[in-house]
Amino acid sequence: SASNESDLRSPICCILGHVDTGKTKLLDKVRQTNVQGGEAGGITQQIGATYFPVDSIKQKTAVMAQHEKQTFDVPGLLIIDTPGHESFTNLRSRGSSLCNIAILVIDIMHGLEQQTLESIRLLRDRKAPFIVALNKIDRLYDWKEIPNNSFRDSYSKQTKSVQAEFQNRYEQIKVALAEQGLNSELYFQNKNMSKYVSIVPTSAVTGEGVPDLLWLLLELTQKRMSKQLMYLSKVEATILEVKVVEGFGYTIDVVLSNGILREGDRVVLCGLNGPICTNIRALLTPPPSRELRIKSEYVHNKEVKAALGVKIAANDLEKAVAGSRLVVVGEDDDEEEIMEEVMDDLTGLLDSVDTSGKGVVVQASTLGSLEALLDFLKDMKIPVMSIGLGPVYKRDIMKASTMLEKAPEYAVMLCFDVKVDKEAEQYAAEQNIKIFNADIIYHLFDQFTAYQQKLLE
Numbered sequence: 001s002a003s004n005e006s007d008l009r010s011p012i013c014c015i016l017g018h019v020d021t022g023k024t025k026l027l028d029k030v031r032q033t034n035v036q037g038g039e040a041g042g043i044t045q046q047i048g049a050t051y052f053p054v055d056s057i058k059q060k061t062a063v064m065a066q067h068e069k070q071t072f073d074v075p076g077l078l079i080i081d082t083p084g085h086e087s088f089t090n091l092r093s094r095g096s097s098l099c100n101i102a103i104l105v106i107d108i109m110h111g112l113e114q115q116t117l118e119s120i121r122l123l124r125d126r127k128a129p130f131i132v133a134l135n136k137i138d139r140l141y142d143w144k145e146i147p148n149n150s151f152r153d154s155y156s157k158q159t160k161s162v163q164a165e166f167q168n169r170y171e172q173i174k175v176a177l178a179e180q181g182l183n184s185e186l187y188f189q190n191k192n193m194s195k196y197v198s199i200v201p202t203s204a205v206t207g208e209g210v211p212d213l214l215w216l217l218l219e220l221t222q223k224r225m226s227k228q229l230m231y232l233s234k235v236e237a238t239i240l241e242v243k244v245v246e247g248f249g250y251t252i253d254v255v256l257s258n259g260i261l262r263e264g265d266r267v268v269l270c271g272l273n274g275p276i277c278t279n280i281r282a283l284l285t286p287p288p289s290r291e292l293r294i295k296s297e298y299v300h301n302k303e304v305k306a307a308l309g310v311k312i313a314a315n316d317l318e319k320a321v322a323g324s325r326l327v328v329v330g331e332d333d334d335e336e337e338i339m340e341e342v343m344d345d346l347t348g349l350l351d352s353v354d355t356s357g358k359g360v361v362v363q364a365s366t367l368g369s370l371e372a373l374l375d376f377l378k379d380m381k382i383p384v385m386s387i388g389l390g391p392v393y394k395r396d397i398m399k400a401s402t403m404l405e406k407a408p409e410y411a412v413m414l415c416f417d418v419k420v421d422k423e424a425e426q427y428a429a430e431q432n433i434k435i436f437n438a439d440i441i442y443h444l445f446d447q448f449t450a451y452q453q454k455l456l457e
């Protein structure tokens with residue numbers, strides 16, 4: 001098809017790295033928001049998406065003009081935040097599968113950690129190009145900050161001892177990366193971007209190096225993404241979350257990674273009780289540079305172009321499964337066929353349900369967290385009798401109560417990040433069904449492991 005400039009799509013960049021290296025905080029710095037401060041336990045447990053229009057990137061990279069040439073061909077950049085906690089391998093994997101380029105965040109004070117290594121493996125498997133943000137440079141002893149400055153300029157103004165500490169830590173991390181088979185170089189000394197990984201020193205607190213990071217992202221996506229990837233084609237969309245929004249009822253948050261969505265489009269998605277076919281009633285986007293997860297005034301759109309995060313309002317979304325795909329039914333498409341196709345994600349998970357009918361009941365907020373819970377239980381060799389998504393009702397407890405006679409040790413409900421209905425809670429108390437509910441996934445694992453150990457004593 002004939003391509004022109006208005007067909008250009010925005011690249012998708014995914015942020016990966018070990019827990020607490022500053023992934024969310026870096027994004028907060030670019031957005032001038034505080035998402036990180038509002039997270040339970042300060043940890044990210046979902047994928048978040050933020051769209052940056054190219055104009056806002058221009059502003060934020062202005063200080064780079066003294067060092068580098070700049071080009072702004074793409075309409076913007078979609079950045080996807082992922083959790084660093086070990087329980088969320090699946091979300092990191094999903095995030096990395098959506099992206100054209102990635103930022104691997106490494107804490108300069110800690111070097112390579114467990115999920116750094118895992119992220120490197122993921123990116124390798126996907127052959128995704130990536131750069132390293134060497135974050136928290138403000139923690140180098142006696143660092144003098146110049147807010148939102150380019151790294152090179154800030155660095156040149158540090159004392160000899162700060163520069164020596166930086167060099168020392170940087171060299172160690174370079175060696176550690178080499179041990180992983182990665183040659184790396186400070187990005188402005190990197191003469192061969194396709195062979196050497198570029199390192200950008202940053203601070204999410206002072207904003208230093210953030211202009212460098214944005215500049216490099218644009219530079220690499222514009223120069224190194226294949227032309228074909230740069231143009232809009234068939235719709236590819238993933239559901240991140242299902243949420244009730246005042247005035248709209250049930251809505252879904254979606255990452256549109258390719259193609260165009262229009263108001264009125266017929267779409268098919270994976271539902272808890274079977275496929276859902278519905279029509280898009282409203283396409284809502286947060287104001288530019290705001291995160292989709294955060295409540296704000298929405299902009300209504302007649303159509304939206306990839307890549308971006310968009311909230312969709314439509315009928316029958318209540319049972320939509322977060323983490324699954326959304327497919328647009330075209331004129332020549334067979335709706336029945338698509339209905340089967342979209343259910344594959346969930347059918348895969350049902351395989352982990354024990355056929356003997358013995359096991360615990362598991363309930364989670366998203367397909368991703370449900371997968372994480374099921375992986376954990378598999379490692380623990382604990383069978384699962386039933387799985388569900390969304391709030392817990394009395395009927396879910398009733399399922400668990402069938403274990404009281406068959407296998408009392410499994411008469412429990414493991415719930416992650418879901419509401420437990422009052423009546424359900426009461427019924428569970430009467431029946432002596434233990435409900436474990438946590439909004440931090442490893443707390444849930446810890447609680448349950450402790451309970452299992454107590455039973456064994």
Ligand code: GTP
Binds near residue numbers: 020024025083137203
């Ligand atoms: P997860 O999503 O849970 O994996 O963590 P994350 O990588 O998103 O890290 P987050 O943004 O939650 O930051 C973790 C902690 O490090 C917070 O207390 C931040 O304030 C702090 N932090 C992040 N970046 C910097 C930085 O550049 N300098 C300093 N001094 N602290 C930072």
Ligand code: MG
Binds near residue numbers: 044083
């Ligand atoms: Mg985070």
Ligand code: NA
Binds near residue numbers: 019020021043044
């Ligand atoms: Na964190």
